[in-house]
Amino acid sequence: MIDADVGRRALGTVFAIVVAALILGQVLGQPILLGYVASGSMEPAMDTGDGFVAVPAGLGGEVSDGDVIVYEAREVNDGELTTHRVIEETDEGYVTKGDANPFTDQDGGEPYVTDGQVVATALQVHGTVVTIPHLGTVVMGVRSVLLGVLGAVAGALGLESGQGGVDADGAGALLVGLGVGLLGFGVVFDRAEPPKRDRFRQTTRRNVIAIWSVVGIVLLVLATAATAAMVVPSGTTAYEVVSTDDPSDEPQVMEPGASADLTRTVDNAGYAPIVVVTEPASDGVTAEPDRQVVGGRSDGETTITLSAPERQGTSLRTVSEYRYLLVLPPVLLGWLHGVHPYLAVTAVDAVVVGVGVLAILALFGTGDIRVRNPGSHVPFSRRIRRKLEKWLD
Template identity: 60%
Template sequence: MTTGSLVKRALTVAVAFVVLLLVLGQLLGQPILLGYVATGSMEPTMDAGDGFVAIPSAVAGSPSEGDVVVFNARELHDGGLTTHRIVDETDEGYVTKGDSNPFTDQDGGEPPVTEGQIVAVAWQVNGEVVSIPHLGTAIMGVQGVMESGYDLLTAPLGVTTAFEAENAGAIMIALGIAMLGFGLLVERVGPHRRDTTRSTARENVYAFWTTIGLVLLVLVTLATAAMVIPSGTYEYGLVSTDDPTDDPQVLAPGASTDLPRTVDNAGYVPIVVVHEAESSGVDAEPDRQVVGPRDSGETTISLTAPETTGEYARHVGEHRYLAVLPPSVLVWLHGVHPLAAITAVNAVIVGVTVVAVLVLFGSGDFRIRRPGGHVPLWTRLQRKLRRLRRDD
C-alpha cells in the first residue's frame, strides 16, 4: 500500500469520524467532541457558523472564569443549548455572557448556571478558543437540505410532523432498509458476472486476535453504554418564599426538605452508584450504594432553600459503574476521575474475556463451517420463509 493511499484512507476515516460525531451530537442534543455556534453572540471570538472542539464536562472537570461553556439554558433560546463565556461565579452558580452581548445572561432573566447544566467546555489554547471556520455553516446547510427533503417527501402523504433530530435518525434507518432491499433486488434480478479472480484467503477461517478484538469491541461498547447512558444530572426545582405550602419543594427561606429517589438496576450485573451534588444547597444520603441485579435502591435528596426568595434549580449527578471491582476501589477511582473508573471496569472485562477464551478455545484461528454458504441470500430467505409456513 503506497503512502498516498494510506493518507487517502486516513483522511476518509477522519472525515467519516467527524461526520459520525456531528450526527450523534445532533441526535443526542449535545456536542460530542465538535460543536458550533449558530448566532453572532460570541463574536469576535467565534463568528456565526464557526465550529469548535467541545470537551465533555466529564473530562474537562469544573470550569472556571474565562472558560467558554456549552450549557442547557433554562430561559435562553427556549431552554436549548447555549455557548457563552463564564464571566463570574456566585454561590448559586456561574454568571455567563456572550462576548458580543452588552449584558450577562443573568441580567436577561437566565438563572445562574450550575455545574450540572454544563455539558461541554470549548477547548482553549493560551486563552483563545480553537475554532473551526464555517463548520457550523456546513452542518446547518446539510440540516436545511434534509429538512427540505423531509418536507418534500412527507407533504404528499399528509404528514405534518416537523423535522427534528429524531426524524433525521428515522430517515437514516429508512434509507438503510431501502438500501438492503435494493441489494436483495439486484442480487435477485441483476446481471450475474462470473468471478475470474482467485482468493488466497481460507474460507470461513477467522484470525484469533481479530475475532477476539471484534468481540471485545462489542462487549466494551455495551458495558460502557450500560454505565454512561443511565448516568446523568438530575434537576430539582425549589421555591424559597415567605408563604410556604404543603409542597415539599416550596419552602421558607433557610428551610430544608428531603425527597426520596429510587435507583433502578435493570441489568444482570450489580452496579455501584455514586451521587454528587452539582450545585449548592443539595445533598444525597447515602452518596454511594451497591444495587443488585434486577433490583433497586433508595437514596434521599436533601434540598435547602436560600435565604433570598425566588425560584431555584438544584442538580445532583448520578454515576454508575458495573461492580466488577470492589465498590471501595470503584469509588476511589471515581474520585480520581469518572473516566478512570470506567476504564478500570472495561480493563477487567477485557482481561477476563481474553483469559476465558484462551482457556476454552486456545489461541488458534477459528474455523466456522456454514452449510449452504454458497447459496445466494435471496434463495436462503425463501427457504426460511417456506419452513416458517410449514411450521405454522
C-alpha cells in the same frame, strides 16, 4: 524519512478521530474534542457554524469570568446545549450571555448556571477563542440519523433513561467506552494482520473466519454494551427550590434558609449488580448515602436534602448520578471514581472485555474458525457443545 504507508495511516487515524469526535459529540449532546456554534449569538468571537476546541468539564479546571462554556440550558435555546460566555459568578451560579446578545441568559428566564450543567469549556488563547471556520456545517446533516442509530442500540439493550436518552453527563464516559472498544478492535486486527505476501491467500480462504476478527468484534460489542449499561441510566437531575415567606406543604417550597428531604429511588433494571454514586452538582444539596450497591432487578433509595437560599426566589439544585457494573470491589470503584469517572468506566470496560476475550480464546483457541456448509457436517450447536465439553474436561 517517514514511510509513506505509515504517514497515510497516521493521517487517516487523525481524520477518523476528528470526524468521530464531531459526530459523536452531536449525537451524545456533549462536545468531544471539537464543538461548534449553530447561531450568531457569540459573534464576533464565533460565527455561525464555526468550530472550536472543547475541553470536557472536569478536565479544564474551574470556570471563571470570561470563559466561554457549553452548558445544558433549562429555558433559553429551547433547553438545548448553549455556548455562551460567563460574565459573573454568584453564590447561586454563573451569569451567562452571548457576546452578540443585548441581555443575559438570566434576564431571559434562564436560572443561574451551575457546575452540574457545564459540559465543556471552549479553549482560549490570550483571551481569544480558538475557532475553526465553518467546521460545524460538516456534521449538522448527520445528527438526526446517528441519534436514531444510538437510540436503536439503547433500545436493543433494553435500557431506559430518566433524561430521555444519553445525556451530557454521560456522553464523555460513553465515548471512553467506545474508544476502548475501537482501540482494542484496531489492536487485534493489527496483531492478526498477516504479512503482505500472504494477504491474498489468507483473505480468499473460504469458510474460514479469523479468530482475531471474532475477538475484535466481540471486544467492540462488549465495550459498547457495558458502557451504555452504565451511562444511559445515569445523568444529572435538577430540583427547583422556591424560597418564600409563604411556604406550602410542597417540600421544595420553603422558608429562606430552610431545608427539606426528598427520597430518590435508584432503580436497577438490569440483571447485573451495580455501584451507584450520587453527588451534588450544585450548592445547597446533599445526598445520603452517596454510594450504594444495588442488586440486579432491584432498587435502592437515596435521601436528597435541599436547602433554600437566604433570599427569596427560585433556584435550582442539581445532583449527578453515576453507575458502574459491579465487576470490581465497590471500594476500588469508589476510589477510581474519586480520581475521575472516566477512569472508573475504563476500568470496568477493561474487565468486561478482558473476560469476554479470554472466554472466546478458551472456547475456540487461537486458530482460525472453520465453518462448514450447513448439512455437510455436524450441526453448529453440537460443535459448540463439544467445544464446551472439551474445555471443561
